[in-house]
Amino acid sequence: MKRNLWCAMLDMSIFSWSDQFENLTKFLMDGGPSIWAIAAVSVVALAIILWKLWRLALMGAWARRGAVRSLNALREGDFDQALDNAQTRRGLRGRFTAATIQHAKDLPTDQAREATTRIAKLELAKAGRGLRGLELIANIAPLLGLLGTVLGMIAAFQALQDSGSRADPAILAGGIWEALLTTAAGMAVAIPATVALTWFESVVDNIRQDFEDIATQVFLAKPRVDAGAVMRLAAE
Numbered sequence: 095m096k097r098n099l100w101c102a103m104l105d106m107s108i109f110s111w112s113d114q115f116e117n118l119t120k121f122l123m124d125g126g127p128s129i130w131a132i133a134a135v136s137v138v139a140l141a142i143i144l145w146k147l148w149r150l151a152l153m154g155a156w157a158r159r160g161a162v163r164s165l166n167a168l169r170e171g172d173f174d175q176a177l178d179n180a181q182t183r184r185g186l187r188g189r190f191t192a193a194t195i196q197h198a199k200d201l202p203t204d205q206a207r208e209a210t211t212r213i214a215k216l217e218l219a220k221a222g223r224g225l226r227g228l229e230l231i232a233n234i235a236p237l238l239g240l241l242g243t244v245l246g247m248i249a250a251f252q253a254l255q256d257s258g259s260r261a262d263p264a265i266l267a268g269g270i271w272e273a274l275l276t277t278a279a280g281m282a283v284a285i286p287a288t289v290a291l292t293w294f295e296s297v298v299d300n301i302r303q304d305f306e307d308i309a310t311q312v313f314l315a316k317p318r319v320d321a322g323a324v325m326r327l328a329a330e
Contacts, residue, residue: 128242136283139231157185194312214305232287239280246273
């Protein structure tokens with residue numbers, strides 16, 4: 095009994111997938127070149143989104159623990175401990191904190207600020223890599239859909255003109271309905287691409303704000319740490 099039930103469910107799923115594949119094939123064939131372009135663009139958009147998620151996770155774009163522990167040690171005036179806390183973490187903010195502290199410790203203030211700015215720009219460029227392509231897809235997908243709709247409506251009205259007095263409104267309606275599908279397909283690609291682009295941009299903006307805050311705290315703490323070191327040397 096159970097075996098027959100599983101076989102029936104498997105047959106139903108196979109038929110369902112077969113019907114969906116046939117509908118998708120018919121949709122692609124009826125949509126013309128525009129729908130093929132939209133399908134290709136959707137694959138590229140999905141690949142960019144998955145690659146971007148993997149890259150940001152690999153960079154540690156959401157890790158903050160190392161930077162927080164390092165800044166806490168810095169507020170207590172311990173540059174060495176702050177540097178150790180930052181270096182033990184692999185997050186993007188931790189690496190930036192370690193580099194900033196190292197520059198502030200080894201270089202004059204002006205040179206340290208310039209070196210820190212350079213590192214921040216490089217890291218932000220890495221974090222924002224690939225977003226231009228996603229933005230391009232979000233912009234052109236609706237235009238491709240609109241182009242397909244216009245071309246489809248032109249073909250429908252040409253068929254209506256060729257039919258002359260024997261024109262069937264149903265044929266015109268069917269042609270317009272198929273043409274409008276390309277607009278819907280373009281929007282279906284553009285909307286998630288825009289959402290993903292906005293979210294990725296917000297992640298990069300958060301990284302930029304954290305970099306600015308980290309650099310500010312490090313350079314504000316440097317005079318206090320230097321003064322404390324001078325006082326300890328004087329006491330010795």
